Amino acid sequence: MILEASNITFAYPENGPVLSGVDLRLEPGTVTGLFGPNGSGKSTLLRCLNGVLRPESGQIKLAGRPLHDFPAREIARCVAVVPQESRADLSLTVQEMVMLGRYPHTDLWGDETPKDRDVVTASLAKVHAERLTQRPFNHLSGGERQRVVIARALAQEAEVLLLDEPATHLDIAHQLELYQLLRALAFQKYAILLVSHDLLLAPLFLDRAVLLAGGAVIASGAPGEVLSADHMHATFGVDLVVTWTDDLRMTVQLPRGCSTKRLNMAAC
């Protein structure tokens, strides 16, 4: 299923334009990274892509049909969102939490069917969280919670996944685990959009990258080209040079004049 935005603009009444002339195409089997400084419109774009916000102009198409022709529940059956933060105080069990992802598929009274239960079990298996099934959500670690939230999105059986900075509160091990999970899902023909501030690790796992600044697309294409030194300077105002190689090596050159005193001390 292809989700495509063409030349969309969006403005909040109180804040003025947030997106202007944005093009984006998400294809099955690919992981696309969406980068940009704070306030560049990444989250707004994501909410336009799942139909919660309606662009002022331009068009978003899902499988060739205008997105706003779909009822909200039908969009949720095709496009799932993993939010930046989830309520950590819910005492729902993991099973119940993932079952919420079946909402777009439920009947009038919300009764669970054997298929719902099978999909929930399969979704938990995809994120390797089967053993958590009966644990209360509020007893999980940050990494476990994020996996459960992804399982909830998978339970929607949507073919397009939009993830809004999912690695923000994760340690390095859980970040790597998350990115590998996204690659595995892309292998299963999901179309994935990863909104991220991680300019170092995340690009290693992407097929494409899109750089957004001031609500407009600055560059899109291969991650190494999009996140070039020039684009970094123009978008973030820092002279950061990162290079990635095909054998999963990465070098980082910090901006000139950036103090590394603490690093040197640690090395001693």
Next chain:
Amino acid sequence: MRSRLVLPGLAALLATCCLLALGVGSVHVPPTETFHRFWAALCGRGTGDLFDAILFQTRLPRIILAAAVGASLALAGVAAQSLFQNPLAGPHVIGVSNGAALGAVAGMLIFAGRMGDSHWVVTLCSLVGGIATTFGVFVLARRARHLGYALLLAGIAVGALCAALTAGVLYLSGEQLANIVFWLMGGLWRANWREVEMVVPVLLMTFLMLRFFAPEMNAALIGERSARDLGVNVTRLQNVLIGAVAIPTAVVVSLTGVIGFIGLIVPHLMRMTVGEDHRRLVPASALGGALLLVIADTAARTLAAPAEVPVGILTALIGAPVFLWLLQRRMNRGGSG
């Protein structure tokens, strides 16, 4: 598995309590005889003697009214807690009971004696007060960053304002003062079949509405934004919940005065028993609320017999310490409300 037994268990307990309550009072009727008379009346073989009159014309409507009022208030509490995403919300805590009481008192004074049957007008005034308060508190609380604290503060402020206005109206009430003050304390002593006929349809409507929207309320547990992502029409859900808080509360307040805290403690206790899933929480709260008020009202009419303690005093005496306990528990866990 345990939670599956809760609903039949509560239903059985409620039926037993109702039957026992039927026999309790100034004229004591043993449970077995109560059961036999009840069964005979159900089969159309009632004797129609004095005992039957006491059981079925005086006590039965009161017990059914108590159960219906308790269930309605508990359901209003479930709706309030879902609307504000806060387990400390309840029709009393967020000031809706006070708003409905203000409407009802104003209605009583304005229309008393002017219309033949003024009770529907009083209920209507109570509805206006209840809906306006729920909506007002919701709008005020939503503007704040932390909905939980804002809700409690807005509820306290609006509730206090309504209480002050009620006091002002009472000051002007002249010779009706004593009656209205006694009514305000909350009680079921005026119970009759007509009041049962008013509350039961509202209860059924509220129950069906909340059960119908239970999947949406479940989805809303993960936050307004995520619920929208799942395809929930959040605005429609919030409008339904405002109605489900205000309508049963207002109808009940107009008939029985202010019976506080049932809408707060019952959903909370039921949540601890059956979990957060509203498909179970809604029926469990209805049964729990009915059970609590049947017990409290039986105590209210027997503790100081032949006099009667307003049941609102009893529920507040139980509810206020439980509320403080819940607040403390929440603060200890570092919840933001």
